Amino acid sequence: MRWGIDHPGITRSNPKIDLGTYTLSIDGEVEKPQKLGWDDFLKLPMVESVSDFHCVEGWSVLDCRWEGVRFKTVVELVKPKPAAKFVTFGCSDGYTTSLDLNELSGDDVLLAYRLNGEALEEGYGFPLRLIVPSKYAYKSALWVTRIKFTVQKELGYWERRGYSDTADVWKDDRFTR
Ligand SMILES: Nc1nc2c(c(=O)[nH]1)N[C@H]1C(S)=C(S)[C@@H](COP(=O)(O)O)O[C@H]1N2
Ligand SMILES: [Mo]
16 A cells, blocks of 8 residues: 655655664653663554544545554653653654644554554554644654654754644644744
8 A cells, every 4th residue: 555645856765674673762851761672662552543644735545544552651651851842753764753742642643553454564654653643744753763852842854844833734734824
C-alpha cells in the first residue's frame, strides 16, 4: 500500500532501520529519561485507534487502523517536569517536527508500529511513527528515533519553511497567516 504524492523537489529515501540496533531516546525536560530498544518498546501497552489521515496538499486517507502505544503512556513513563510544554520529534532521516504537549494528550495520538493489521512498511515509517489525527500529515513524524521534551517550542523542518505550526486540519490552517 502506498498513498499520497511526492513533494515537488524532494526525493525522500527511506532510511533502513535495523530493529536489533534501534533505540528510541526520550529525553529533555523529564524526570526519567529513557533509551528504549525495540523489545523494550514492545513491552509498553498496545492500543488500536482508527483515524483519518490528512495531507496539507489536499488528499486524505480514511479509516486507517493504527496499532501502537499512546503518547500518553510515554508521558507517564518519563514524567515531564512542570516546565516542559513542547515536544520535538527527531527522525532517522534528519526530519523534525514539534507539537505542544497538550496536543499530544488525546487517546488517538499514537506512536504507531502497525497499520491495518501489518507491521509498518519502510515507506510508512518503519518501525515507529507518530500519528496525530487532528493535525496535518507533516506533523506525523516517520522513523522516529528521538522524543525531546522542551520548555521552548523548537520549530520543525517544514514549520521553519513556512508551513503552519498549528497545522490544524479542521481550521484548514494550511499556511501561517
Ligand atoms: N521522518 C520524516 N517524517 C515525515 C516526513 C519526512 O520527510 N521525514 N515528511 C512529512 C510529510 S511532509 C508528510 S505529508 C507525511 C507523509 O506521510 P506518509 O508518507 O505516511 O503519507 O510524513 C511526514 N513525516
Ligand atoms: Mo507533506
